[in-house]
Amino acid sequence: QVQLVESGGGLVQAGGSLRLSCAASGRTFSTYRMAWFRHAPGKEREFVARINRGGDSTDYSNSVKGRFTISRDNAKNTVYLQMNSLKPEDTAVYYCAATNTMVIPTEEMYNYWGQGTQVTVSS
Numbered sequence: 001q002v003q004l005v006e007s008g009g010g011l012v013q014a015g016g017s018l019r020l021s022c023a024a025s026g027r028t029f030s031t032y033r034m035a036w037f038r039h040a041p042g043k044e045r046e047f048v049a050r051i052n053r054g055g056d057s058t059d060y061s062n063s064v065k066g067r068f069t070i071s072r073d074n075a076k077n078t079v080y081l082q083m084n085s086l087k088p089e090d091t092a093v094y095y096c097a098a099t100n101t102m103v104i105p106t107e108e109m110y111n112y113w114g115q116g117t118q119v120t121v122s123s
Contacts, residue, residue, distance in 0.1 A: 002026045002112050004096050009117030012086055020081040022096030030074040033099050036081045038092035086121045093118050
C-alpha cells in the first residue's frame with residue numbers, strides 16, 4: 001500500500017511556471033507506475049501525464065504536451081510535474097495517482113490517490 005501527498009500548487013499568472021511534487025510513503029515506490037490527473041470545476045477528471053517505474057517512459061495529454069514534464073526520483077519516493085507556459089485553462093485540482101498494474105494503465109487502474117493540490121492560473 002502507498003500513501004501519496006501532493007504539494008506545490010498555488011496561484012500563478014498565465015505564462016508562469018509551477019512544479020508539483022508528490023511524496024509517497026513506503027519502500028516499494030519504484031514498483032508503482034505514477035500519473036498526474038486534474039479536475040476542474042464543472043468538468044470530468046482529466047489525465048495529464050504518466051511515467052513508468054524506471055522513469056524512462058512518459059505519456060502526456062495533448063493539452064499539456066510540450067509544456068508539462070513528469071519525472072520521478074525513486075530514491076526520494078517522489079514524482080514531479082513541472083508545468084511551464086501555464087494557461088488559465090490549466091486551473092484545476094491536481095492529483096497524483098499510483099498503480100502496480102503490469103500493463104499500461106487506464107484511469108480506472110490507478111488505485112492510490114493523493115488528496116490533491118490546487119493550481120490557479122490567472123489571465
